[in-house]
Structures are given as C-alpha cells and as structure tokens.
Amino acid sequence: KYEKIWLTLGIASLIVFLSVVGVSAFSQNHTPAGGMETIDPKKVNETAPFDNPGVTQLDDDTYQATIVAMAFGYNAPELRVPVGKEVIFKVTSTDVVHSFTIDNTKVNMMVVPGRITTKSYTFEKPGTYLILCNEYCGTGHHMMYTEIEVY
Ligand code: CUA
The missing domain is CATH 1.20.5 (Single alpha-helices involved in coiled-coils or other helix-helix interfaces)
Incomplete structure (x- = not known):
C-alpha cells in the first residue's frame, strides 16, 4: 500500500x-535576443547569413552585422554602421568559445561553436570602436580583435 x-x-x-x-x-x-539558434560549426561558411559576412541593411532603421569568430580573428570585412540605427549582431564561431566584445558599449557576447548569438545595439556616438575577444581561446587570444566604424 x-x-x-x-x-x-x-x-x-x-x-x-x-x-x-x-x-x-x-x-x-x-527570448527577444533570438534565443538559441543552432548552426553546424563545420558548415558556417556555407550557411546563410555567414556565407556572406559583413553589414547589410535590413530596412531604413535596421542593419545586420554578421561576423564569424575563429582562432584568432573575426571574419567580417569592413564593419561600418550609421549612428542611431539599430544594429543586429549575429555571431558564431567555427572552432572554440570566443567572445564578441565592443569596447565602451554594453555589447559583450559569448560566442559558442554550434550556436548563433544575436544582440541588438544602437550606437549613440560616431567613432571607431574596438572589438575584442575577452574569452581565453588559445595562444593567439591577445591578437584577436577588429574594429567597427560608426559614422
Ligand atoms: Cu578568441 Cu580569445
């Protein structure tokens, strides 16, 4: 019983x-951030939107910046976005865990292979911003950075 x-x-x-x-x-x-979109890390370069990384304009007020992180750099040619417009960052990794951190902003994303990390941000001031990796990812970690120009 x-x-x-x-x-x-x-x-x-x-x-x-x-x-x-x-x-x-x-x-x-x-979640509004886009949640957990997945991607095959071996097929990043063939999978949209990462087959064509960089900045694309979605509409009058919205831009999308697509970036591939890998040891030890970011594949994202000519990152230039206008000030005061929403920029949707979409980032993934082809190898290990990195971060996508834009200096002097609230953008600090963890970038994990197999996932697409999404973050929306609107720059308030023009200038050249440093993008760097603050997640230890190997011997070239300290050399992993790029820039985004806000005009
Ligand atoms: Cu990539 Cu540290």
Whole structure:
C-alpha cells in the first residue's frame, strides 16, 4: 500500500520536473535576443547569413552585422554602421568559445561553436570602436580583435 503512495509521488515529481524543463526550454526559444539558434560549426561558411559576412541593411532603421569568430580573428570585412540605427549582431564561431566584445558599449557576447548569438545595439556616438575577444581561446587570444566604424 505504501509502495503505491511512493510510486505516485515519484511519478508526480517526475511530471513536475519534466514540465519545468519543458517550460524553460520553451521560454529560452522565445527570448527577444533570438534565443538559441543552432548552426553546424563545420558548415558556417556555407550557411546563410555567414556565407556572406559583413553589414547589410535590413530596412531604413535596421542593419545586420554578421561576423564569424575563429582562432584568432573575426571574419567580417569592413564593419561600418550609421549612428542611431539599430544594429543586429549575429555571431558564431567555427572552432572554440570566443567572445564578441565592443569596447565602451554594453555589447559583450559569448560566442559558442554550434550556436548563433544575436544582440541588438544602437550606437549613440560616431567613432571607431574596438572589438575584442575577452574569452581565453588559445595562444593567439591577445591578437584577436577588429574594429567597427560608426559614422
Ligand atoms: Cu578568441 Cu580569445
């Protein structure tokens, strides 16, 4: 008789556990930042939008900057965006974990192979901003940086 109670309790807690996992997975997929988009790290260069990295204009007020991080640099030719416009950064890695950190801004993204990390940012001041990796990624880590020009 007691066994039945324990079994019922066990099943009940299992159901609670599964629904918690399910709800958190669901809400992660619906975060405004874009959540967890996945990508095959070996096929980054063939997968849109990373097959054509750089800045593209989406509409009058929105730009997209697509960047591939790898040891030890960022593949993103000529990053130039206008001031006061929304820039959606989409970054992935082909090898290990890097970061995509824009100096003097709130942009500090972890870049993980197999995932597309998305972050929206609007520059308030023109200038040349340093982009660097602050996640130790190997012997060339300190040489991993590029620039973005805001005009
Ligand atoms: Cu890439 Cu440190």
